[in-house]
Amino acid sequence: MIFREWIAALPKVELHLHLEGAIPYDALWRLVEKYGGDEELPSVEALRGRLEYRDFPHFIETWIWKNQFIREYDDFEMIAEAVAADLAQQNVCYAEAFYSPRDFAKTGLTLSEITRAMRRGLDKVAEIEVALVADLIRDFGPDSAAQALDELREVRDQGVIGIGIGGSEQDFPPEPFAAVYDRARCFGFRTNAHAGEAAGPASVWGAIRTLQVDRIGHGTRAVEDAELLDYLSETGTPIELCPISNVCTGVIQSIGEHPIGEYLRRGLTVCINTDDPKMFHNTLVDEFDQLRTHHDVTTEQTKALLESAIESSWMAADAKIARLSQLRTHEMWNVEPT
Numbered sequence: 333m334i335f336r337e338w339i340a341a342l343p344k345v346e347l348h349l350h351l352e353g354a355i356p357y358d359a360l361w362r363l364v365e366k367y368g369g370d371e372e373l374p375s376v377e378a379l380r381g382r383l384e385y386r387d388f389p390h391f392i393e394t395w396i397w398k399n400q401f402i403r404e405y406d407d408f409e410m411i412a413e414a415v416a417a418d419l420a421q422q423n424v425c426y427a428e429a430f431y432s433p434r435d436f437a438k439t440g441l442t443l444s445e446i447t448r449a450m451r452r453g454l455d456k457v458a459e460i461e462v463a464l465v466a467d468l469i470r471d472f473g474p475d476s477a478a479q480a481l482d483e484l485r486e487v488r489d490q491g492v493i494g495i496g497i498g499g500s501e502q503d504f505p506p507e508p509f510a511a512v513y514d515r516a517r518c519f520g521f522r523t524n525a526h527a528g529e530a531a532g533p534a535s536v537w538g539a540i541r542t543l544q545v546d547r548i549g550h551g552t553r554a555v556e557d558a559e560l561l562d563y564l565s566e567t568g569t570p571i572e573l574c575p576i577s578n579v580c581t582g583v584i585q586s587i588g589e590h591p592i593g594e595y596l597r598r599g600l601t602v603c604i605n606t607d608d609p610k611m612f613h614n615t616l617v618d619e620f621d622q623l624r625t626h627h628d629v630t631t632e633q634t635k636a637l638l639e640s641a642i643e644s645s646w647m648a649a650d651a652k653i654a655r656l657s658q659l660r661t662h663e664m665w666n667v668e669p670t
């Protein structure tokens with residue numbers, strides 16, 4: 333049994349995945365055609381080719397460009413179903429997925445109806461459970477985030493379990509969002525923040541001390557601060573690592589440079605994620621395969637990373653036990669891949 337087949341067969345959990353960055357190419361192409369296309373986009377292959385980045389700001393620019401093809405509630409339902417089906421086909425059984433409804437506010441679409449449309453689409457795929465995490469988008473500032481949070485409260489019954497801030501971390505530090513995070517906790521939401529991706533350790537400290545997040549998104553550049561690594565190790569704060577994403581956006585130059593080796597040695601709580609898999613052309617299988625190749629991550633460590641994703645999730649305690657049992661009793665669990 334080769335490693336890629338082994339990891340593909342096992343049930344997997346994703347905790348850092350953006351729904352609008354995970355749209356299968358044929359589904360996104362359907363939207364490009366629906367809205368009259370783009371002269372520079374003659375084919376689905378050209379669309380795929382457009383999804384390459386010089387650096388992190390260029391990635392954000394491309395993200396915004398891509399979103400122009402999502403315009404109606406039906407589009408959200410369609411992409412949500414397509415993403416869920418694509419993940420289920422890869423044996424991803426549970427995901428806590430970001431969606432960014434504020435990106436679409438200027439189109440006149442409301443946060444609540446976008447949320448309901450996403451939920452309708454996700455629920456069409458029985459093989460996977462997807463909980464929603466609203467990205468309040470730091471670029472729009474804390475007032476916009478506070479307003480979005482109030483709207484979000486009304487649709488908690490749509491399986492919205494948490495909030496986070498993504499976007500241009502290098503330009504928008506976490507501290508101004510402290511009150512929004514406090515309020516989110518009062519409403520019962522769990523919290524994370526992109527930190528240590530496009531900015532350095534100070535941003536991770538801000539997410540921890542000021543926002544008091546439950547999890548850190550990326551945390552790649554936490555490696556630059558030994559005191560921070562000690563803190564993360566002592567507290568066991570979960571970090572959602574996204575190694576291939578970090579290469580694609582220029583945070584690191586190659587997978588070999590990713591700090592996962594250091595994090596595992598120090599006993600940090602980490603899990604592996606794809607971030608925006610159709611924008612980075614990656615899968616969870618690719619992520620684990622690359623870590624095995626470039627960081628000598630062993631089979632035992634891979635299994636621990638799969639368990640860590642379940643334990644770091646925001647699912648209920650009994651659901652975690654059930655997911656762990658499903659994983660450990662899988663026919664592949666005790667197979668040693670080559």
Ligand SMILES: [Zn+2]
Pocket residue numbers: 348350498526549607
């Ligand atoms: Zn992300």
